[in-house]
Amino acid sequence: MPRTGEPGRTVGSRLLEVLFVFQPGHTALSLADLVRKTGMPHATVRRLAMELADFGALDRRPDGRFTVGLRLWQLGTLAPLTESLRTLAQPFLEDLYTALHQHVQLAVLEGRQAVIIERLSAPEAPELVSQVGGRLPLHCTGVGKVLLSHGGTELIEAVLSGELREYAPRSIVASEVLRKELADCRRTGTATVREELTPGLDSVAMRIVNGEGRVVAALSVVVRTDSVKHQEVLPSVIASGLGISRLLGWRPGVKVRNNS
């Protein structure tokens, strides 16, 4: 097929690679941007991007830049966890928010990261890095630790033996310390993180369990280190987490399972 070039590569993989170049913070990319980020020849990238644009998967703005198209957004709307969990959890998030007036987040596991599927933010609360749809590391965030600890030994080993990036001075990167924390987390269902991702910000998280006892998400509140005492936050997070889990069909008797 190709005059020359990189073999063993499917068209599909190239097409998807072009798509997944779009990331939070890089939502409007020129053709040249796509070429740089994918490393593919520009004629190839162009053909693929134009085809995606033809289908409405990408939009092309008057200035020539590509953005994610509405049709792709519509498709995303159909993702299962997202829609049901979000609408189910929303009232609880709102209650938590009115009670604490702090950032409230709902996240699920995706690969080796946590994905934020819903957030309520206080205007007066400190700015956070990531948005809805954004990703968080597993080893140094509240929701991350909760999800990781219930993600099965395979995932845990993969993450712990991989690069544990030191996002902040107080990030915990010693795998033995983490392993112990995860064990605690598996027992209690909660995780408390102090300034591990961003200096000055703490996070209190709780697992969300469905009717089969599977941990399908994590709920967390992000607070300033000096502001509220964690003892005050933790109970409400636990209560809300249990409430959501209950709506998902979980009952106190159901044993919480690992792995996913």
Add this chain to the structure above:
Amino acid sequence: MPRTGEPGRTVGSRLLEVLFVFQPGHTALSLADLVRKTGMPHATVRRLAMELADFGALDRRPDGRFTVGLRLWQLGTLAPLTESLRTLAQPFLEDLYTALHQHVQLAVLEGRQAVIIERLSAPEAPELVSQVGGRLPLHCTGVGKVLLSHGGTELIEAVLSGELREYAPRSIVASEVLRKELADCRRTGTATVREELTPGLDSVAMRIVNGEGRVVAALSVVVRTDSVKHQEVLPSVIASGLGISRLLGWRPGVKVRNNS
């Protein structure tokens, strides 16, 4: 390339066709479903679907069915209009909702349909057909008429000369009547629809204008035909619409433009 088969077809188009088979109401599809809906040979569909699953664009559930994957949802998150407009408009939608306790919708134009990008629904309010991410016809909905009337003559002619489906007994399908309504709508920026989509449901809509005077969205409230008087609803919809437009940089002096 193919042993035999339909030529003039790109791999990309096939891949996207598989993706876009997923629609509201059909969010979990078996391989056989995909084959039926695309009409492509099952070996081909399988190859494409598996590749999409490998990349996380689709998920494969234990029962073998495919669903839209989280990564696709994340991508959709990056669509421009969606995220900014939604967060911007949300407070206004909430205000409208608390004032009226009826369905409140925000929609944008996509091709020859309106796409709902945000909705607040009253639990006690009547069930609606479509969800967030769902589509509405242009010729017999409030948001549709608002968007259509400002969509340029090209779009208007295309829609009016196309099939004007009669969703309900009171649907207006006479193109001359519609043309007059659209002219009114262009002048006032609002549209009122009585039982044209669903018997018993009316809708009051208002355009959202950005700083350049372009109509980028439409806001609407859906009410029972017999419930509140439209005169009471209309002013609040107008007020909220103006509020959102103002946040988008629109000032009373800016002339509203057509076409998009």
Add this chain to the structure above:
DNA sequence: ACGGCTGTGTTCATTGAATGGACACCGCTT
């Protein structure tokens, strides 16, 4: 037990769609 039916998974010879180097244009800076 058996044939029919549907859903799923795998194989492989064939071939045309994908490829990417090359060329060209435009606007901008040096």
Add this chain to the structure above:
DNA sequence: AAGCGGTGTCCATTCAATGAACACAGCCGT
């Protein structure tokens, strides 16, 4: 006026995509 980066187009080459064919498992009615 030469250099540069971004964008757009062309076309001979060739290998990845194709899909008919085969295989198997589960289910139903007989």
